[in-house]
Amino acid sequence: MKKLIILTFLYLTCFACETKKDEAPEIQEQTVSAPYRKSTSVTIQGQALIVNILELNDSRCPINADCIQAGSVDLQLSVSDGTNKVNIPVSFKSDSKASGHQTFLLGKQNYSLVVHEVLPYPITDRKPDPEEYKVNLSIEKI
Structure with missing residues (x-):
């Protein structure tokens, strides 16, 4: 009986130490700084995307002023993979974590775009x- 318990324990120990090789690698979000009206390349899982800021309207409250509302930055972005191109409107409010997020379809792939800072x-x-503006953003496949 002792031998059976010891063998069972050793058998279970061997399987507990086994590593899983089928796990998908963790996707790391890459944040890039895109200058106004200049092409910026973003690589997502080997796929290169070109991002352009077409329009930028900054109505944020100046940093050294007292305002009733914080304001926002309205952006018109263009994203291309070389074959397909899509224009994406994004509104960014620095005081709201929910703002600056947009999903879009490019070709047959869905993406998520997040503006982190302007x-x-x-x-x-x-x-x-x-020309002084830079938009910190990230794009990932969804």
């Missing part, structure tokens, strides 16, 4: 030139 932040005595 820089520079406006100040009261100077409006940034459009």
Whole structure:
């Protein structure tokens, strides 16, 4: 009886130590900084996408002012994979975690786009030139 218990214990121990090789690799989100009206390449699982910021309307409250509302940045982005192209409207509010997120279909693949930050932040005595803007974003397959 002892031998049976010991053999069963050893048998179970061998299977408990076995590693799983079939697990899918964890997808890491890549954040890129896209300058205004300049092409930026984003690589997602070996697929290169080109992102362009076509339009940018910044109505955020200046950093050194007191405002009733925080405002937002309205963006018009273009995403292309070389064959297909799609225009994506995105509204980003820095005080809301739910804003700046958009899903889109490019070819036959669905993607998720998230705007994390838009820089520079406006100040009261100077409006940034459009060429100064950079949009930190990430795209992933869904």
